[in-house]
Amino acid sequence: MAARSKARKRALDVLYEADVREVDPLITLADRQRLADPPVNDYTAELVEGVQSHRGRIDAILSDYAEGWTLARMPGVDRAVLRLGVYELLWRDEVPDPVAIDEAVELAKTLSTEQSPRFVNGVLARVLRDRPAISAEQ
DSSP: OOHHHHHHHHHHHHHHHHHHHTSOHHHHHHHHHHHOSSOOOHHHHHHHHHHHHTHHHHHHHHHHHSTTOOTTTSOHHHHHHHHHHHHHHHHOTTSOHHHHHHHHHHHHHHHSOTTHHHHHHHHHHHHHHTHHHHHHHO
């Protein structure tokens, strides 16, 4: 697994754990940075911090684009994967769009339900399609 893929997986772990425990992801990240062996990768920290700093906007986008699903009704892993994917699509210009979507879909394949990869792909594809309008609203 490539270094960035590992970093995304660890970021997902932090985001999911924080969501389940209902604590700030930055607190969970700080715990992981203090206790982790191996240490938390810089890209993992950047992803968690970025998702958290844009969380309100990301959740609003997901609420608009996850047709038929509320954030509360989504499986927690899917919610964390989508938050990460939307962050990379909208705020990480150095990450190619197909990579951001593919990495999110792969995480969903590995960690969530059988239907999750298709759901994640659909939501992120719609966000990408409408990115100019979404970005204009920011």
